[in-house]
Amino acid sequence: MAEQPAEQTPQVWLAGASRGDAQSWQSLVEAYSPRVYALIVRQTGDPELAEEITQATFVSLVENLKGYDESGRFDPWLFRIAxxxxxxxxxRRKRQARTMDMSADNSQEDSEWAGVQTRVVDLTGSRAQPTPIDGLAHKEQVEKVRAAVAKLNEADREIIMLRHTAGLSFAEIAESLGQPLGTVLARGHRALGKLRKLLQDEMEANTKTEPKKA
Amino acid sequence: MNGRQEQDRRDGWTPDDSLEPLLDEALDASSLPGGVPAGLGDRVLAATAHRLDKPGVLARIGPRGWSAVAACVAMALSLGIWVNVPLNTATPGGGTPTTLAHNDEATLKREINALAEYNGPSDAIDHDLTLLAMKFDRHDLPETTDTYWTGDDDAEADSVDPSGGALF
Structure with missing residues (x-):
């Protein structure tokens, strides 16, 4: 990511906003609200909820500006709030039995994926594997990946989204989630492994349904 | 090596060079199907703007605002209600001067100072000036430097307008 000019950093905006400077606050909101919204809407698939959470996040942020200890860790702080x-x-929704229980089948899915996990978690580097969708056109690959991510359970999707939508590093994700870096790295590997398996299954299913050429 | 690769290396993450670039492209905020709702930033600003701690009035008023403050002070002087309480004046009957005139003066000075420190939007200072003018209008202290006196025991309790009404 390109380095921002000194006057355009979140830290400068934060300092201004904490002094009540509306322009600084506006810059901060304009820079970060799309990322927060995108993270939540991809996580939930609910645009209205995503906007609600985005607003609530910035309300929390503005209420805690004074207490923010500037150490260049604004992104993890913001996304942790979100x-x-x-x-x-x-x-709250669960209590009210209004559905949207995104983690209902997590335990079952986790056990389903246990075998996959043992195969794909290779911290020494299993990165040379070809992606199952390598043969597809690029745009189609992107669509397949997007669809596969939507099929992940909440915990796996969370890691993927924080990295690829919020743009956090693994250290920042660990800070956001309050988990050890090693745990988050393992979760990341597991999520990518599941994703790879989903794409593989998708490709195999498509191959089976395609009519055989004479 | 770009910043992300360097950070990944520090974190101990070996990037998946085939899958992760696709994830970046598929999940980037700018690639949302339907995009980010129009006016999202404005709605967030509307929900949060009033929670921002406002800076001191003086810092926000700027040079032009001083003319409004000067007008306010001139108005106060023209109304002849600038209260000058002579301390150390012999008190008839040995009473203690009430804090009425002092309070009024102090309050008005505080408000004028607050306006002088104001640097927010002009419509807000207009509003504040209007409020202050109303207070001056409602001010029914005599247009003299007379002070009001009560007995010592009632000094605190009676520090109100002699007509019986609260000042503000």
Missing amino acids: MNRLRDEMR
Whole structure:
């Protein structure tokens, strides 16, 4: 990611906003609200909820500006607030039995994926594997990946989204989630493994349904 | 090596060079199906703007605002209600001067100072000036430097307008 000019960094905006500078706050909101929204909408598939959580996130942010200890870790802080708001909302909805229980089948899925996990978690580097969709056109590959991500369970999707939608590093994800870096790395490998398996299954299913050429 | 690769290396992550670029492209905020809703930023700003801590009035008022403050002070002076309480004046009957005039003066000075420190939007200072003018209008202290006196025991309790109404 390109380095931002000194006057355009979140830290500068934060300092201004904490002094009540509306322009700094606006810059911060404009820079980050699309990322927060995208993270939540991809996580939930619910645009209205995503906007609600986005607003709640920035309300929390503005209320805690004074207490923010600037150490260049704004992104993890912001996305942690967003994920906490999302969890709060999920718990509330669960209590009200209004569906949207995104983690209902997590335990079952986790056991289903256990075998996959043992195959794909290779911290020494299993990166040379070809992606199952390598033969497809690029646009089609992107669509397949997007569809496969949507099939992941919440925990796996969370890691993938924080990295590829929120743009956090694994260290920042660990900070956002309050988990050890090693745990988050393992979760990342597991999520990618599941994704790879989903894409493989998808390709195999397509191959079976395609009419054989004479 | 770009910043992300360097960070991955520090984190101990070996990037999946075939899958992760596709994930970046598929999941980037700008690639949302339907995009980010129009006006999202404005709605977030609307929901949060009033929670921003406003800076001091003086810092926000700017030079032009001073003319409004000067007008306010001139108005106060023209109304003749600038209260000058002579301390150390002999008190008839040995009473204690009430804090009425002092309070009014102090309050008005505080408000004028607050306006002087104001640097927010002009419609807000207009509003504040209007409020202050209303207070001056409602001010029914005599247009003299007379002070009001009560007995010592009632000094605190009676620090109100002699007509019986609260000042503000």
